[in-house]
Amino acid sequence: MEDEIMRFLKESIERNEREAKEALMKKKQEKVLQLLEKSGLGKRFAKRTFENFRVENKELKEALLKSKEFTKYFPHVEKGLLFMGPVGVGKTHLAAAIANELINNLYSVVFGNVTDLITLIRSTYSKEADITEAEIIKTFTEDTDLLIIDDLGKENMSEYTATILYQIINRLYEYEKPLIITTNFNSSMLKRKFGEKGDAVVSRIAEMCEFVKISSDDWRLKNERND
Ligand SMILES: Nc1ncnc2c1ncn2[C@@H]1O[C@H](COP(=O)(O)OP(=O)(O)O)[C@@H](O)[C@H]1O
Ligand SMILES: [Mg+2]
Numbered sequence: 001m002e003d004e005i006m007r008f009l010k011e012s013i014e015r016n017e018r019e020a021k022e023a024l025m026k027k028k029q030e031k032v033l034q035l036l037e038k039s040g041l042g043k044r045f046a047k048r049t050f051e052n053f054r055v056e057n058k059e060l061k062e063a064l065l066k067s068k069e070f071t072k073y074f075p076h077v078e079k080g081l082l083f084m085g086p087v088g089v090g091k092t093h094l095a096a097a098i099a100n101e102l103i104n105n106l107y108s109v110v111f112g113n114v115t116d117l118i119t120l121i122r123s124t125y126s127k128e129a130d131i132t133e134a135e136i137i138k139t140f141t142e143d144t145d146l147l148i149i150d151d152l153g154k155e156n157m158s159e160y161t162a163t164i165l166y167q168i169i170n171r172l173y174e175y176e177k178p179l180i181i182t183t184n185f186n187s188s189m190l191k192r193k194f195g196e197k198g199d200a201v202v203s204r205i206a207e208m209c210e211f212v213k214i215s216s217d218d219w220r221l222k223n224e225r226n227d
Contacts, residue, residue, distance in 0.1 A: 001142050014091040028106065035103045035210045038127075040112040041096060048096040060090065067094045070178075075145060080178035082205060084186060084216035094098045094147050098180060114165065115153040115188070121164060132189035141171040146178060153185040157193045168205050179208050 036046065050068055055061040065082065070077055083091035094110075099109045111119075121136045122128055140147050147168070155161060170178050183190065189208065191198035 005166050009025075012057055026128050031106055032104055034094060035106065035108055035204075036100075038204040039099060039103060039109045040116060041099055041103075041109075043098040045092075045101060045111065048093045049100060050097045053090060053093055059214050063090070066210065066212050067098050070180075072096050074102060074105075074107065075178070080180050080209040082181040082183065082209035082211050083214060084183055087184055089214045091214060092150055095150060095180055095182050099146070099148055102146060108143070108144045109148060110140055110144045113150045113152065114161060116150060117149070118161055118164060126143050137167055137171060140168055141175060141177065146180065147172065148180040149180050150183075152181050152183040152194045154183075154219055157195065159195065162194045162197045162201070165194075167200050169201060169208070173204055173208060179205070181205065181209060 021103045050064065050071075053060075053064055053111045066081060070081055073091055083094060085091055102109050112120075115146065117140065121133055124131050124133050124136055142193065149165075184192065187202050190205075194201045
């Protein structure tokens with residue numbers, strides 16, 4: 001009799017634990033979906049993972065390792081990452097893979113190119129906008145665990161753009177928050193792009209990010225027929 005009671009108790013405890021775990025998982029999944037939607041990662045980017053990143057040379061191997069390490073220790077990382085290299089070598093793929101992994105761990109990530117970020121900020125100027133430029137900058141810096149700027153330098157760098165970027169980068173620096181950047185340009189080219197603010201921006205970035213150089217054959221060209 002006692003045995004039976006014990007078994008009953010044990011089973012109901014186990015069932016309760018299982019149900020609680022399932023409820024928690026479901027909640028987590030919902031949160032992940034919400035975070036994904038907010039991040040700016042489109043469907044295309046959501047498929048870019050560490051698992052489907054191929055390492056064909058030493059640089060790619062190193063870049064993958066650095067990305068995984070960053071994710072593993074996040075948010076306790078000393079530096080962010082700046083992926084530098086020609087078009088099609090997997091810079092955006094790695095940045096998106098980091099974003100996906102962190103979102104799965106319930107961190108909030110904003111992922112976008114400068115044009116997307118600036119468009120969002122610009123939209124605050126419209127009369128109907130109920131969120132201000134300062135608030136958007138706050139969203140990118142204070143309220144977000146990680147900002148990823150994709151393809152830095154590709155956009156038309158007006159003085160306005162340079163100023164906004166400078167503000168964002170400075171704010172992240174003040175909050176000691178990591179930053180991830182992908183770019184086709186080297187430091188001196190980036191400096192030139194930023195004009196007057198060039199030295200200030202690039203030296204901040206150099207302080208905040210570890211530079212990860214990648215060069216390989218253009219993946220897109222190689223896989224043209226499979227795309
Ligand atoms: N090492 C790699 N392994 C798997 N896919 C890759 C790799 N490098 C690039 N790709 C794929 O090739 C395409 C272009 O890569 P992308 O990361 O956008 O290049 P980049 O940002 O360096 O210009 C994407 O579809 C990406 O998933
Ligand atoms: Mg890219």
